[in-house]
Amino acid sequence: MQIDTTEEIASTLVARVRSGDLTVAAVTRAHLDRITRREPEVRAWAYLDPDLAMAQAVQLDETRATGPLHGAPVGIKDVFLTQDMPTRYNSPAYEAAAAPAPDASVVALLRAAGAVILGKTTTVEFASTGRRAETRNPRDLRRSPGGSSSGSAAAVADGHVPLAIGTQTGGSMMRPASFCGVFALKPTWGLVSAEGAKVTSPSLDTVGWFARSVKDLTLVYDVFDSEPAPAAPLDLKGLKIAICRSPAWDAAEAATRQAMQAADERMRRAGVDVAPLDLPRSFSDLAHCHKVIMECECRASFLAESRMHGAALHPSLLAYVDNASRHTRRDLRKAYDLAAEHRARFDALAEGYDAILTPSAVGEAHLGPQEVGTMVLNALWTLLHTPCVNLPGLVGPNNMPIGLTLTAPRFADRRLLATAEAIAPLLAAR
């Protein structure tokens, strides 16, 4: 019996290609076939040229190279420049033929690692706000996949690709990962170059990726960071995990509260040392800081777009340029300073734990494919620059995924991945 390779994780595919068991062409063809069957319903792709994908695959089969991602098909959020595909940002201003461009840093690194750059995945306009993707949640087509990395999350969840790249400035990776039931890593800010990704808020924009296992998250992480991984898998017994409801807990629906409770119980039963972590009161001010920094930085970032394309930009983007929220530069300075102070404070608070567990979304994916949801539970961690992993597995009352976020001090990405690998099986639905 032939197993469908679109059900396998990238680590397995790469190993099978390396052993000669599969060709890159066969892997790529299987994923393209899956997309052909599913895309009319899921609508995860902004650009896909099967011939171009197959040409990459054939060329990879011809080389003797064995990069760490050799043969793995990857989807790229359509806000990263690609040398061989247009970049359209889901913006009406870029619907006509988009200018060619050099590969974004992350795309160049994936190519150099042997990945097949399969195509571009859908996004909310400029990965910011405005026009939503047409994408639907593959687990329930009446529901949203979340955003702004809508296509990347949906494509990985639905087996179109084992890996996809996204970005997060508010909650654009953790929330769609939660809604679609996939793993995702948002690394520490700055660890992966964002060059060639559309700039919205330079001090918040973070490049990350979606996968269907922690093993695959780590496979991609290894491309970007040469620091050594922990030598052995971590033992659940003795792991110290803090439960942090976060200052936005009031927004969490019953499904998310129950998921946090279930995770707490399952970890305790497995011998994990679980403790509550209540953030000091001043952390409540950070949601506003995030808003000020994001909106003020978008003011500079969208200025050129607004001068070139004017009314082709969504009114919500033009509102940034016009400083519709009337932030002063003094507000911005204060927001920068408060954010920086709390980065250091959070790291100190988190230092004694292997990771901190906190919600990824307020609840199950919303009904209405374009109801992408709120960043209220994610913005804090984006602002704090901490690495975040979304762990799927639990489900809500409608049998839709409820993801939970594991986070850690800045630059503890390696340790966080190892911890996530140990915790993930506990959340697998039973």
Added chain:
Amino acid sequence: MQIDTTEEIASTLVARVRSGDLTVAAVTRAHLDRITRREPEVRAWAYLDPDLAMAQAVQLDETRATGPLHGAPVGIKDVFLTQDMPTRYNSPAYEAAAAPAPDASVVALLRAAGAVILGKTTTVEFASTGRRAETRNPRDLRRSPGGSSSGSAAAVADGHVPLAIGTQTGGSMMRPASFCGVFALKPTWGLVSAEGAKVTSPSLDTVGWFARSVKDLTLVYDVFDSEPAPAAPLDLKGLKIAICRSPAWDAAEAATRQAMQAADERMRRAGVDVAPLDLPRSFSDLAHCHKVIMECECRASFLAESRMHGAALHPSLLAYVDNASRHTRRDLRKAYDLAAEHRARFDALAEGYDAILTPSAVGEAHLGPQEVGTMVLNALWTLLHTPCVNLPGLVGPNNMPIGLTLTAPRFADRRLLATAEAIAPLLAAR
């Protein structure tokens, strides 16, 4: 008598074009002629296509548009992407035909404002370290123009263009401005989008520009910021200026010390309220912070270049990727936090002054065209994200320019420009 338009500032040229006294074509032709005469000696240009420049000029003459920079020729440091010219970064890896690319944000905004994008100016490799530009100091061809924005500073000093764009991550604008005797503004970090400029250190990289007057610095500033300017010119009497020798004062040569002294005396005689500002001892740690942040961020930024181009990168860039300085991620976290803490501290210390005067360079331009000099006196202000204006006028023992930096709290750019406008005439050589 025909006045050579290459001696005029951009504000004058734009006014004369607007009044019908000059065409954009005539302005552009005059500057191209000047370049033809001078370029063999100065070598400020990495790419210049006179036909392309004239085509832009003719098109601007044909439109009725009257953008704020309508008809002003501008040089662009060859690390910004341009849709109609190659971008080569002074890197051997990009000597062959460079891929076309969409305009960098700043280039798009200058175009939309009516500027003639004249050509690309020379740079140190990737605006970082490595291969130096061939450019010579137009005031003394045996000397360096400084770097890394070598061509932009030299081109403005020598009348090739009235305006040029540069970047600063360490001292890459203030130092060449000082060496070449021109004005420059490095705005507050984040105020001008760096999208489409080569990323080296995202939390330090700052886009700025060179000109031959404060008026022109403000002309360009107006393109990027809609906040209102002070209503009237500032009166010297009653201005409060602090003299800050900076923690790196020991590096200052006699020429710079004497220039600081002369500025102090001239300001006092003009009725300026001058006071010393000694930074607390902890500011001395910031030079090391700057080094850690810059080197660690370059590690991520040059990873893709190193995988794609390997040995075509200068060894000093590969050293960043290999983390040759052996910085730990904990060092980086500490550096981020210390830098952020001191941003707030400096703003508080500077709050009572209109501006703070500090050196731009250790002394006159060095002998040897490729001796671009040290960032030791500039790195602090880049790290603190404060706006900086280089004021030329004073000279050293070899009759070479000695520039001085005026800085201010973050986002006090408007006030700083007004203050610089008032102070600049005091430093004009007598």
